[in-house]
Amino acid sequence: MPNGWKAAALAVLLSAGLTACTYGAPSAETATAKPTVKPTAGPTVADSFGNVDFYTTVSGDSLAGVAGSFHLSERKLDEFNLLQPGDPLPPGTKLRLIPAPGPMLGAKGTATTDPNGIATSYVIEPNDTLGGITYRFGITEEQLAEANKVPYTYEKGNTYFVRAGNNIRLQKNPVDSRSGAGKTVYNPFGQGVFYTTVDGDSFDSIGYKFRSTTAQLMLYNPSLVADKPIPAGSKLRLIPGDLKIEGAQGTFTADADGIPLTYTTAAGDTERQVSFRFGVSEQANLESANRPLTGTNRVWYDFTDLPSGELTPGQTISLALDKPIHK
Incomplete structure (x- = not known):
């Protein structure tokens, strides 16, 4: 498996469990996205999410x-x-509705802007924080995650998205208004496993909706070509599933719809990678499907190395909340 893919898989996997990140300067008034409805008579400039960043005054303002x-x-x-x-x-006065441009506490890096003054990308500096970045650019954590096609941007105790040198997207590309209306098949954890495309779907529209990068979609669906349109009616896999990844090399069973049911562990497997391979959105969900009948352990299955989450090979565990295995 290419090193780039392993790093991407780990970054996406390890960024489950979004928690709030504090930042000294922001107040409650900037904690959420600004209204998208124009409340005054003057012209506005909004970002790709509809957050209004600039307002130009008219007579009477x-x-x-x-x-x-x-x-x-x-x-x-x-x-x-x-x-x-x-x-x-x-x-005719053009007013900023987000902080003045330039470095600030928690967001000292360099941003690029489009001709309208909307910040489009940002290079993270040491000691930057998620709260500082979202405050400086007037976006929410969820919008930042969507722009970068990742499920979350922060994990308690471990920062993977907000790390020095990471060049992140602050905006998303336009997508066809017809996109995103195809049929999605979900697993019991609420994770999309398959999506059937409609006219207008693209790598971007699918990526934003399901938090999958173009590289991941191509890896999960070898028939796709990056610079080619995706035909309507294509059934796309949204999780690795059949694709064995580092830390999840075992075999699995699935129901008639292709939803994974059970997994048999292989040497070197870890809880986190198994969860990622099969779209188990949170590690706690895997625990819920495999609670012990007795004792105080959080799960019944065994580990060869508990601190790293490495699993004992040869165990068949449940991948479905509605079909748990309890021992």
Whole structure:
């Protein structure tokens, strides 16, 4: 297996379990995405998620009125635009509704912007935080994850997405309005296992919807070609499944719809990689499907190395919440 794929698989796998990350500067007023409905008469500039980043004033606008319309305090609006309290607000003034550009606490890296001033990508610096990045660019954690086609951006105790040198996307590409309406087959954990495409679907539309990179979709579906359209009616696999990956080399059974039911462990397998291979969204879900009947252990199956989660080979474990194995 290529080293790049193993690193990507581990990064996606290990980033389960999103938790809040604190950042000193943000306040509650910027903790969520700004409204997408234009509340004032002037023109706005929004990012790819509909968050309004800029507003241009018209006759009759006031600082208090603009701030209230976009759920900001006057102090924040002054700060974002380097204004002093009481400064005039003539028509045609382009106001920032997100922090002024440039490095700040928790987000000291360099960003690229499009011609409209919308930040499109960012290079993470040491000591950056998830909260700092989302505050600086006026997006939510969920939007950041979607833009980068990953399930989550942060895991308690281990930072994999927010790491120095990582060049991350801050926006998503436009997708066809017809996309995303195909049939999805889910496993009992709520993870999409198969998706049947419709007209308008693309690597981006599928990637944003199911948090799968183009490289992953091509790996799971060898018939796909990166620079070719995906034909409507294509049944795509959204998890490795049949594809053996490092740390999940064993065999499995599935139901008539192809949903994995059980898995027989092989040497070197780990809980995390087994969970990733079969779309078990959280490690706790694998535990729920394999609780012991007696004792205080969290699962009945055995480990050759508990700290790393390496499993004893030859055990058949459940991959389905609705068909658990309890011993």
